[in-house]
Amino acid sequence: MAGAGPSGKSGKDAAWAPLALPLMLPTWAVIGFFLLLPVLLMVVYSFLTKEFRGGVIWEFSLAAYDQFFISRGLFGDEPASIEWTYIGIFWRSLWQAAVATGLCLLIGFPTAWFIATRPPASRSIWLFLVTIPYWVNLLIRTVSLKFLIRDNGPLNEFLMGIGLTSGPLPLVNTNLAVQLGLFYSYLPFMVLPIYAAVERYNFALSEAAADLYASRWRTLREITLPVVKPGIIAGCLLVFIPSLGAFLAPDLLGGAKTFMIGSLIDEQFKGSQGNWPFGAAISVILMSLVLLSLLFYARAQRSQK
Amino acid sequence: MANAIEIIEVIKRFGATTALESLSLSISDNEFFTLLGPSGCGKTTLLRMIAGFEAVSAGEIRLFGQNIANLPPDRRPVNTVFQHYALFPHMSVLDNVGFGLKMKGVDLAKRRARAGQMLEIVHLSAFADRLPAQLSGGQQQRVALARALAPEPRVLLLDEPLSALDLKLRQTMRFELKQLQKDTGITFIFVTHDQEEALTMSDRIAVMSAGRLQQVGTAREIYEAPNNRFVADFIGETNILQVEAQPISQDLTRVTLPGGSTLDLPAPPTASGQHSLSIRPERLSLDPQGSLTARLEHVVYLGTDLHLMARLADGSPLVIRMQNSARTALPNEGEEIRISIEEGAARLLAD
Numbered sequence: 001m002a003g004a005g006p007s008g009k010s011g012k013d014a015a016w017a018p019l020a021l022p023l024m025l026p027t028w029a030v031i032g033f034f035l036l037l038p039v040l041l042m043v044v045y046s047f048l049t050k051e052f053r054g055g056v057i058w059e060f061s062l063a064a065y066d067q068f069f070i071s072r073g074l075f076g077d078e079p080a081s082i083e084w085t086y087i088g089i090f091w092r093s094l095w096q097a098a099v100a101t102g103l104c105l106l107i108g109f110p111t112a113w114f115i116a117t118r119p120p121a122s123r124s125i126w127l128f129l130v131t132i133p134y135w136v137n138l139l140i141r142t143v144s145l146k147f148l149i150r151d152n153g154p155l156n157e158f159l160m161g162i163g164l165t166s167g168p169l170p171l172v173n174t175n176l177a178v179q180l181g182l183f184y185s186y187l188p189f190m191v192l193p194i195y196a197a198v199e200r201y202n203f204a205l206s207e208a209a210a211d212l213y214a215s216r217w218r219t220l221r222e223i224t225l226p227v228v229k230p231g232i233i234a235g236c237l238l239v240f241i242p243s244l245g246a247f248l249a250p251d252l253l254g255g256a257k258t259f260m261i262g263s264l265i266d267e268q269f270k271g272s273q274g275n276w277p278f279g280a281a282i283s284v285i286l287m288s289l290v291l292l293s294l295l296f297y298a299r300a301q302r303s304q305k
Numbered sequence: 306m307a308n309a310i311e312i313i314e315v316i317k318r319f320g321a322t323t324a325l326e327s328l329s330l331s332i333s334d335n336e337f338f339t340l341l342g343p344s345g346c347g348k349t350t351l352l353r354m355i356a357g358f359e360a361v362s363a364g365e366i367r368l369f370g371q372n373i374a375n376l377p378p379d380r381r382p383v384n385t386v387f388q389h390y391a392l393f394p395h396m397s398v399l400d401n402v403g404f405g406l407k408m409k410g411v412d413l414a415k416r417r418a419r420a421g422q423m424l425e426i427v428h429l430s431a432f433a434d435r436l437p438a439q440l441s442g443g444q445q446q447r448v449a450l451a452r453a454l455a456p457e458p459r460v461l462l463l464d465e466p467l468s469a470l471d472l473k474l475r476q477t478m479r480f481e482l483k484q485l486q487k488d489t490g491i492t493f494i495f496v497t498h499d500q501e502e503a504l505t506m507s508d509r510i511a512v513m514s515a516g517r518l519q520q521v522g523t524a525r526e527i528y529e530a531p532n533n534r535f536v537a538d539f540i541g542e543t544n545i546l547q548v549e550a551q552p553i554s555q556d557l558t559r560v561t562l563p564g565g566s567t568l569d570l571p572a573p574p575t576a577s578g579q580h581s582l583s584i585r586p587e588r589l590s591l592d593p594q595g596s597l598t599a600r601l602e603h604v605v606y607l608g609t610d611l612h613l614m615a616r617l618a619d620g621s622p623l624v625i626r627m628q629n630s631a632r633t634a635l636p637n638e639g640e641e642i643r644i645s646i647e648e649g650a651a652r653l654l655a656d
Contacts, residue, residue, distance in 0.1 A: 207356075207385075208391040
């Protein structure tokens, strides 16, 4: 980071104190320009009027939100009712992201556990292996996955070859394909935080639990999982949030029926079909949803303590 | 008295190295028993085998007659106080103490009551709702103790529980532990490398070194009558002199001290030739008629005590401890001194 103050104690801190503000400036400038400004722009755009060939007209309008939530029929002359199309897409996206997160957790937790319990010297090698796929561009990896699972791809040929299926399994353009794609894209984001938590886990706690008559299963449930929970939650958030807004995997691996928020937003900014205020509005709604759920989660955590 | 624990020819190997060599030991019910030895002597391994965290390579461990060597730790009615306490960080003090009872299926009301009672015994009732991280080291230590005692184990294992505390606290905890053992009547097996801890608390002590039992006995036996050179050296301070031994009758051995004077000791006649002789520094005194002659090199002032560092004619060092008193006329450093050995204080050692 550009401008965090010095970390030291007492005397040194006092000497640096007058410099704290100027030293923080670069950080604030970066955050402001690359984070706050774009988000602000998005919020503002969502309240503007759309220009038909993309872009906006600087005139206040609620049309974008109206389009999202309210249906007035095909020609706009029917009584207003709730528009289910986009809520449906949101719901499907939530579901897809949740399944992908679940898959990541299912595979990521044992993986992280395995790595964290290796001898220290070999841990970094295992971690390195986990991150290797990330040296390849996400687009290329997703396309490769499509090649692997398509009707006459290696997976189906193998399954038919060993006689497990008579015809190719239709995998491409299904929910499953999208879930697999998301799972594949974000698995390390699950593994790494859980690894960090398990690596810090004091295995004497498991011994203490066993000593106090807890079976292996109860030790896992009552002691190990609660203690490494922050790592699991961090992993789930790191997978769930980008999965929710992902558009590469759904675009490439899914079909029309697996349309997700990410693709919907993506479409609003493409070519003459686009609708910038509507795209911005969807983004604002998505972001509010995520922030609200994080807020509720944080509050629940605090009240628990 | 029934034996709480019987260890029968237990062997522990880690790969090619042998951590414990065919060790047998009996610990009585209601005993405060200490495993004492330097790090790496196998004392913690032995404790962990009793708890069930390490498998035995061979042999039996009997708990009140029943062989438990092949039971997993959660099926052994023994509980452990861990060296760094291993308190569950996400649970309140009360829940920590009640955990063993919960796992045993005791219902909530009963285990709350019992845990509360245990906290009272260790003077922590006011801290029941705190998390372990909000307690001091000494308080955490007591929670660990209460947690291990709450399920009423047949035997309590303590793995250097005091080593992380500061000196003052350690000394108070010694008495509290001893008192707790008396009050509960539970057999305590205590592991430590601190001989002072062992001497002050234990009914009996097993001194271990290099995976073997060196000596088992009361504090007094081990201090006054060490079996071998290791025990004499490890427990307290001692002077080891190289002497020439010569059996003179059925149960008397004559040893020739450096400088030529002789001493007759009740020792088995097998002892002959070169031997080590142990004499505690406090059993030596300045005496013009003394049998040993040495040159005083240095006087160390320790407040209540004085240590006289001397050197014998054969070059071996000798420490004499005496009480600090204004009446004592001290010889000057560099002077020749004569030293007498208290009756029965010298002991021939097996090497």
